[in-house]
Amino acid sequence: MEKKIWPKFLMPALIAGCILLSGCAWGGGEGKIDESAQGKGSEEISAEEQALGEEEEAGEGQALTEAQAAEEGWAAEERQAEEGGQSTKFQGADGDFGSGEWPENIIKEQCFEVELDGWGKVTFVSASPVSGKGEAEFFLFKDGKKVYTFPGSRTPQPDEFVEVRAVSFTDYNKDGKKDVIVLASYRNGGSTRSAAEIFLQENADNMFYMDYPDIESYRVEAKSEAGPSFYRDGFLEEYLSAQQYADKISDISGTWTSYMDYVGRLNGFWDTEGQLELLAANRDKWMADVDYANDRYCFTIRDMDYDGQLAVIVANQGGTGNYTYSKFYELDREGNLNELETSFMEGDSQPDIIMDEMTVYNEFSAEGMRDYYIVYDDIKLSPDTYMLRVSSLSVQDDFVLETPLASKTTVYGENGSVISVVSVDCNGNTLTEEEFEDFPETYYGNMGCSRRIEDFFWMDVGSLAGKSDEEIVELLRRVYEQRDG
Incomplete structure (x- = not known):
């Protein structure tokens, strides 16, 4: 059970603004192609399949499990970085750190060779405080020379330093960049305590501190011209200590989500579990029966606009034209x-939109972060003429906006041969077939957007019928947690 702590302050949330996009309007067609390349591949999950449990396999580089940590003790924790496949123990150029500009107070057993994003292969070096009091120091070295000094604490550490107990290199906050987690021990009188010191690699796409500006004052960053900088979040470290998550690496490894939920609750947000319960309680609103185009009737769950509020997307597809109809529902701050x-x-x-994966372009600006989901639509204009159009979906101010990008019209002869192919962008400019295929990348690449592929997990709406609230919450959790594969 999660331990609770009372907030020390209440932080106002920063409401990110949105940039409105203009686009061309699409006209409807006579019907749709029955075989949509973009609509294939997503299979609804049967009730029998949902009843089957799935075991997670520990991947290379993950933290030790609690059972392993309990069995092996602190020695196992000290081997965390090495056994995770993330780094190797470093012994210096001549085996005893005699070569190079190493600190005099170096902690040899807590130095590792590691690959870090933007830095390449470097040596992570730990050093005890010269005076014996205060925090240990941490550095990155290349070829025996110091190239980076990790940031210290925002408040001085008055206690006596005991040891660095463990070091782990992992993507703690799930932003795609490897971070550094350190466990250290300090003594005050007759008592010894453990502290977590987490160094997060700076990421321009990180909107967390824009959404919660009062947390910004807890950030301590050490800039560098040699490579990407790291920062510490003092409020995060206080949270981990208060929740007693600072004893083992395995306790810390999955706490970023709970930390975000905690900060969100301080600002009036519902946490993820609470939102899933609300979606289950309001299921009659979004899982109503449909009596048309219902060959497939699926839903998925995700946060599409970085506001911390979950949206359930419901889509039904079928009929002679293989039409798709979609609805989007989102919880507000009051839980409605x-x-x-x-x-x-x-x-x-x-x-x-019922697809296993979508290409997503992300725009980051001072106003906030926005995702553009690339979607396709096959339309039958006449018995021998078909159109494939590509557009993007984004959520702006609780409004789902479709932005037309380009279209390709193909005319077929009596024997199925292609008579003509005409591709244009949404402004009517002619495109080659290759330009049509690459148009989303051209359009959003020119806007400076980053590109990623995002997995979608769709579940059959009918599989929820007859289930209890608790069972439905579990199924919704499965859909949400598997949204990225």
């Missing part, structure tokens, strides 16, 4: 479930 308005026009064809 609201259907979001969209730019879809009644009677027009909607994108085929």
Whole structure:
């Protein structure tokens, strides 16, 4: 059970602004192709499959399990970095650190060779405080020369330093960059305590401190011209200490999500578990029966606009034209479930969004962060003419906006041969077939957006029928947790 602590202050949330995009309007077609390349591949999960439990396999570089830590004790914790496949013990150029500009107070057993994002292969060096009091110091070395000094604490450490107990190199906050976790011991009189010191690699896409500006004052960053900088979040370290998560690396490894939920609760947000319970309680609103285009009737769950509020996306697909109809529901700060308005026009064809994966372009600016999900739609314009259009979906101010990008129209002859192919962008400019295929990358690449592939996990709405609230929460949790594969 999660230990609770009372907040020391209440922090106002920063509401990120949105940039409105303009685009071209698409007209609806006569029907849709039955075989949509973009709609294939996503299979609904049957009730029988949902009942089967899945065991997680520990991957290379992960923290030791609690059972392993309990069995092997602190010696196992000290081997964390080495056994995780992330680094190797470093012994200096001549085996005893005699060569190079090493600190005099170096802690040899807590130095490692490691690959860090933006730095390449470096040596992580630990050094005890010269006076015997205060925090240990940590550095990066290359070729025996110091190239980076990790940031110290925002407040002086008055206690006597005892030891560095463990070092781990892992992507703690799940932003795609490897961070550094250190466990150290300090003595005050007759008592010894453990402290977690976490060095997070700076990431321009990190919106956490923009959403919660009062946390910014807890950040301590050490800039560097030689490579990416790292920072410490003093509030995070206080949270880990208060929750008694500073004893073992295995206790810390999965706490970033709970920390975000905790900060969110201080600012009036519902945590993830609470939102899943609310989605389950309001299921009658979003899982109503459909009597048309219902060959597939699925849902998925995700946060599409970085506001911390989960959205459930419900889509049904079928009929002679293989049409797709989609609805988006999102919880507000008060826990109410609201259907979001969209730019879809009644009677027009909607994108085929039931896909196993989507290409996503991310825009980062002073106003906030926004994702553009690339979607496709096959339309039958006439018996021999078909259109494939590509567009993007984004959520702005609780509004789902479809931005048209390009289209390709193909005319077929009686024997199925291709008579003509015409591709244009949304402004009517002619494109080659290759330019059409690359148009999303060209369009959003020119905007300076980063690109990623994101997995989507869809579940059959019918599989929720007859389930209890607790069972439905568990199924919703499965959908949400598998959203990225």
